[in-house]
Amino acid sequence: MKALGIDIGGTGIKGAVVDTKRGRLLTDRLRLLTPKPATPDAVSTVLAECVKHFDWDGPIGCTFPGVVKGGMVHTAANLDDAWVGLHAAELFTKATGRPVTVVNDADAAGEAEARFGAAHGEPGLVIALTLGTGIGSALVVDGRLVPNTELGHLPLRGDGAEKWAANSVRERDELSWEDWAARVSEYLVMLEDLFWPDLFILGGGVSKKAEHFVPLLTCRTEVVPAELLNQAGIVGAALAVHRHVDKHGDEGQALPSTKKKHHHHKH
Structure with a gap:
């Protein structure tokens, strides 16, 4: 089809x-x-x-x-x-x-990753995040999507998390990969403490440059870049x-x- x-x-x-x-x-x-x-x-x-x-x-x-x-x-x-x-x-x-x-x-991105990408066949709770202009989120439980979660708007540092950790903030403030990875880590740890996911998938355009920041992330949950990238x-x-x-x-x-x-x- x-x-x-x-x-x-x-x-x-x-x-x-x-x-x-x-x-x-x-x-x-x-x-x-x-x-x-x-x-x-x-x-x-x-x-x-x-x-x-x-x-x-x-x-x-x-x-x-x-x-x-x-x-x-x-x-x-x-x-x-x-x-x-x-x-x-x-x-x-x-x-x-x-x-x-x-x-x-x-x-949409989370559903695609669940069917064809990094979340395919993953049991438990997968949180897929798109790090772009803002931060979008998709919750996938045993392959089924829980629609319309807005985890990019959770409060972090006195504002919505996306105002602190989105890729657009990295670009605007010319943050180094290290500095930005520290912000993303802080956000992931907050999500972890709330949801205890089994896997994080990071997507959006910046997922093409995963090698620059994914190895720098510090959280207990496994983190992988989106396989379908952008x-x-x-x-x-x-x-x-x-x-x-x-x-x-x-x-x-x-x-x-x-x-x-x-x-x-x-x-």
């Missing part, structure tokens, strides 16, 4: 056609800059451009950097406040003329389409009005 996966981030919007059975990209990755300000209309336009580039007429899976429930956006810390309360799946479906399923970006979001976005089709027997997001209240929690 194939789907177009699009990963919307704070700085870039990346897309590729994905083989969802094997978790592989079937095309080169297209990367477009996230518009500034990242308003719903501006992002929708870039999304439509991406779909046109691939000449794609099937279902689309799309990640979003915020809490997404039933296609509706509830938070958008690193984009624009205009997103909050918006039905992104409807908006993107209108903009592209294709059925679009929308999921949280870190959840493709995890695209693969996870595409997976969300087929998960949705399996559940609803249609392609794309059922509109909230036609949905039973708790329908989308059943698997």
